[in-house]
Amino acid sequence: MTAVVLTDIADLDLALDRATAAARALRTISDADRAGYLDAVAEALDAAVDELVPIAQRETHLTEARLTGEVARTTGQLRLLAAAVREGSYLEAVIDHAAPAAAPPRPDLRRVLIPLGPVVNFAASNFPFAFSVAGGDTAAALAAGCPVIVKAHSGHRDLSRRTADIVADALAAAGAPDGTFALAEGREVATALVAHPAIKAGSFTGSVAGGRALFDIAVRRPDPIPFYGELGSANPVVVTAAADAARASEIATGLAASFTLGAGQFCTKPGLVFVPEGSVIAEHARTAIEGAAPARLLTDGIGRAFVDGWSALASTAGIEVLTVATAESEGVTPGLARVTLDTFRSTPALHEELFGPVTLLIEYADPAVLIAALAELEGSLTATLHAADGEDVTALVEVLSERAGRVLFGGWPTGVAVTWSQNHGGPWPATTSLFTSVGVTGIRRFQRPVAFQDAPDTLLPPALREDNPLGIPRRVDGALVQGADR
């Protein structure tokens, strides 16, 4: 079987009718069955790894090892969300029994989260599996019970189509309703989907400009819909003077590895590194990347944007270029530059993410001025602090957690664990929302609450029935009640 692929806006109404019908059908299907869909997709992708990875290699220039690992991450993500659906906390079930003697009397009232309806997810260029056709947004939407139309990224079209066929087959074999999943291609279809009355939410991983354009369409509809964009992130790193004195060389090695990982094409790439005046981290990092082999970027367009961005950066007044990023036919080499904190603060263009293997070191003299400068940063997905053991960094932690969605103590932000606790999101422009796009709690993006008042038990969703047939955790009359052991 092949997946439905939408390439013409004339086909959208019919496709959305099918998705709307699927949304209704999904509401009558048990959570256990729906969790089974996620597991079935995971199993099918794992079984196809030897077929898929070579397609992805050809289209993205990423290595076999990286891509094979990414398939495992993607299927692990699907299975974690399936487990979360079975556990049931994601339904946020709350029961308050009637209180006829209260003043005023209170009815029986029960709240649960229900799926929003059909959603459109925009695949990213830089994770052809984990943030693409069967990636985190698709897994979260399916976990919530929403049909999904994935806008394929043109940077890996063949992989997207083949993955879509595998997903469609696995869903059909597992019993998912017709219309649960489709693929879409092309900008015109994509924007028409965001504007379509049957679409109830959108999600996106990509550039600030592209994400903002789609966000604007979503919020300007006659009936605005949530649009979850994961856009741009400079991912600041702060090195205290004490950490610099204790381990400049080690920090430099870690930085060099992190900002060049995957040719710098991670949304969590550390792009701004605040170091004390006189730090030798820059020099050590330059040594670490000397002789790095050129790396081909994901697409020609990304390659051109990187070259343009680096040229603009390198020619900015006050910038000291430490390593020239070069772009050859065989790929790009990393770029490293340095600037004073004063120049950085007065040059807004330096605050923005530059996608690719480049990082900017910013020298600060006064820690108090550093904190003021950090407070001026745009929002980021991550902020990383390198401090010495026992150092009082309360004020730094405070300002970094204001500006980012994940704060790291030591280590490097590249690498995003898929867990219950993960938060991959942050203040604008990191994301457009108050939610994560990685990890279990990302399901909440595709749900809304409904309360049932004085409903007969048989007409309630199973999650809210008196005898708790799903065995899920619930809040009953104000107290948390654990779910059944499983």
Place this chain on the structure above:
Amino acid sequence: MTAVVLTDIADLDLALDRATAAARALRTISDADRAGYLDAVAEALDAAVDELVPIAQRETHLTEARLTGEVARTTGQLRLLAAAVREGSYLEAVIDHAAPAAAPPRPDLRRVLIPLGPVVNFAASNFPFAFSVAGGDTAAALAAGCPVIVKAHSGHRDLSRRTADIVADALAAAGAPDGTFALAEGREVATALVAHPAIKAGSFTGSVAGGRALFDIAVRRPDPIPFYGELGSANPVVVTAAADAARASEIATGLAASFTLGAGQFCTKPGLVFVPEGSVIAEHARTAIEGAAPARLLTDGIGRAFVDGWSALASTAGIEVLTVATAESEGVTPGLARVTLDTFRSTPALHEELFGPVTLLIEYADPAVLIAALAELEGSLTATLHAADGEDVTALVEVLSERAGRVLFGGWPTGVAVTWSQNHGGPWPATTSLFTSVGVTGIRRFQRPVAFQDAPDTLLPPALREDNPLGIPRRVDGALVQGADR
């Protein structure tokens, strides 16, 4: 002490600097202390009820009994949210310990919700206490730890100022940071607040036009912010043929009481009532409201809008006017009209909320056509189903829960219990969001997640420290762990 009252946009920068400083200070204050602020405000309002209610009577024409009850509801709301802050689930704390042996190895990762920062709340006209200066949005924002600027409703300016003074006094006496609370007046200041970079979220209860205008400002900012509008809601009621046969008279009496309660000025007023062809509910309802005393509406503007709206409704082709709503100097009397389902479906203007004591009965012949018509309705806060015992109404429940945020079985939607389980929100235009504006879970509107990776225990927020000093419920390594008994 008097509250800060912002009436000039020239004062905003300074006021927002104070609010931003308060936001930082609030993050260092314990949850127990912050819960104490809410309790202190509740206590102060309860103590001032004899002073406040007469001011409210004069400005709103609402009765003493209604207003006294509303103060109790407002202070109960503050105390419930204080209890929720102490209970701690609202922090959604999640801990995943490091898994160095996993592939890839996982760091220690801990997630918690933190306050967004300063917010602006727009008070409603129709609840001068419960949805106004110290109302649900203010309580939820303070519970989250956000400083609040309340845009006063011009319909009860004196009450707003006096309430604001009491709130400011109570907060100061309880030790809340300077800048935690302020009042704002006037449209120019209000729109400037929504656009101000220091404001991180907005909330609003009012008309579709007013809410949409503010929503548009919020989402068109360079850095869009969430704007939680509770706008318009027609609140459909469905009476099945079996229910109509069994208890038409009882339903009519309940309907008459509900749509005229508070002169029909509730956001949950039942505005569309779907009855089987030949039902005598309309005639019974007409009898029930005959001789009703005229009621003055909240403001002259609302009175004019009601008269205009009723005129437009009554002159719509196909409308049968059963009771003429009259507008005299002493107030308005209720309006009742009837239409066929066909005419209703082909006349979009009939689908919209008309604020005030009017309701429209819609006669249906074919239950299948009824379901199709219900699916076409705009989103509502509530939907009510009157059915006979044991009747199979699965399809009706399904479509009503698609179109509304609260589904009632029997009874009437006016009256919104403030509980853990309440949901006061629904698809556009009922609300702009996936959240409730009443009840405990409304706190989530003013929070965002932050994850801490490999943080030293002493640098973690108390909610995430290993020994759980707050004694709150948390998810640890995937399993829910109950909080300490309290």
